[in-house]
Amino acid sequence: MSPRNIFVGIVLALALAAGLVLATRLSAPAEPKTALVMPARNALPEFELLDPLRNTVNRETFLDQWSLLFFGFTHCPDICPLTLQTLAAAQRELAAAGQQPLPRIVLVSVDPERDTPQLIGQYVAHFGDGNLGVTGSLDELKKLTSALGIYFQKQPGDGESYAVDHSAAVLLVNPNGEFHALFSGPHVAADYVHDLPIIMENY
Amino acid sequence: MRTGLILLLVLVGACGADTRPALVASDVTITQPMPGMAMSAGYLTLTNNSAETITITRVNSPQYASVELHESVVDDGVARMRRLEKIEIPAGKNTVLAPGGKHLMLMRPTDVAADAVSLQFYDGAKLLLTVTSSKPQDSR
Numbered sequence: 001m002s003p004r005n006i007f008v009g010i011v012l013a014l015a016l017a018a019g020l021v022l023a024t025r026l027s028a029p030a031e032p033k034t035a036l037v038m039p040a041r042n043a044l045p046e047f048e049l050l051d052p053l054r055n056t057v058n059r060e061t062f063l064d065q066w067s068l069l070f071f072g073f074t075h076c077p078d079i080c081p082l083t084l085q086t087l088a089a090a091q092r093e094l095a096a097a098g099q100q101p102l103p104r105i106v107l108v109s110v111d112p113e114r115d116t117p118q119l120i121g122q123y124v125a126h127f128g129d130g131n132l133g134v135t136g137s138l139d140e141l142k143k144l145t146s147a148l149g150i151y152f153q154k155q156p157g158d159g160e161s162y163a164v165d166h167s168a169a170v171l172l173v174n175p176n177g178e179f180h181a182l183f184s185g186p187h188v189a190a191d192y193v194h195d196l197p198i199i200m201e202n203y
Numbered sequence: 204m205r206t207g208l209i210l211l212l213v214l215v216g217a218c219g220a221d222t223r224p225a226l227v228a229s230d231v232t233i234t235q236p237m238p239g240m241a242m243s244a245g246y247l248t249l250t251n252n253s254a255e256t257i258t259i260t261r262v263n264s265p266q267y268a269s270v271e272l273h274e275s276v277v278d279d280g281v282a283r284m285r286r287l288e289k290i291e292i293p294a295g296k297n298t299v300l301a302p303g304g305k306h307l308m309l310m311r312p313t314d315v316a317a318d319a320v321s322l323q324f325y326d327g328a329k330l331l332l333t334v335t336s337s338k339p340q341d342s343r
């Protein structure tokens with residue numbers, strides 16, 4: 001093989017490599033697939049709820065970290081654990097990939113009649129450290145939910161045996177305490193693993 | 204020994220076209236109660252091998268004070284849990300009880316140390332099937 005042919009070969013190989021790098025960059029995921037990033041970022045409203053140690057939870061509680069906010073209740077053996085499992089699985093996968101920052105999970109109980117702050121705290125702690133369980137009076141809960149477009153309604157039942165209908169959405173709150181993005185569901189861990197780093201990177 | 208085996212096979216063959224039980228349960232999973240909670244979910248696949256629709260109106264378990272038939276649905280973005288009066292398994296088909304859909308809600312365990320959970324499926328007063336599942340699964 002002549003030196004000239006070797007030179008042409010090297011040039012072609014470099015061009016091919018550059019093309020491959022460019023193609024990968026161009027097709028790199030840069031847009032969230034599932035989440036709706038809010039065009040206007042509204043601050044969380046004024047509200048006052050309680051954490052498991054009965055400390056006040058308000059808008060300031062959400063400053064300086066990302067939170068995945070979900071509304072549910074503990075007397076719910078199916079959908080609520082399923083959603084929390086999905087969020088916890090996404091959290092673990094992102095942590096394993098070295099993602100920083102990592103959003104915490106915040107479960108707000110919309111069933112304050114049965115869910116004490118301590119109970120909701122135990123429940124959320126089951127899905128990993130650093131997550132937060134919150135509840136409070138119906139009036140304070142409604143201040144938060146109505147500002148975020150979250151619906152909940154206790155259903156008729158016998159005594160302690162009743163269900164609470166609630167919005168199935170998961171809301172991403174940014175470190176400025178603003179409603180940043182919406183995952184309306186169905187919730188799939190891979191969607192969170194894909195979208196969260198992109199959304200947080202573009203913040 | 205060989206003769207015995209052949210005889211057995213002939214006998215099985217002689218029993219007719221379909222000797223399978225009418226109702227079969229598979230993939231039975233009972234979730235472990237969440238911390239502080241006294242309820243679990245039960246998931247399974249029910250297969251109807253008969254030519255008639257099978258209806259389940261009631262489920263009992265010696266390990267739980269109460270078992271209800273439930274369905275989770277999400278409509279218009281709202282998650283709802285509803286009690287079902289019955290679960291039907293059409294002839295020759297499966298009905299799947301799975302997370303996020305139809306499921307059993309098992310309440311107030313009577314034996315928290317139980318290694319297995321027994322479920323009895325009824326149509327009215329008629330016992331259709333008894334299933335035993337292994338130890339409850341942690342939902343995490």
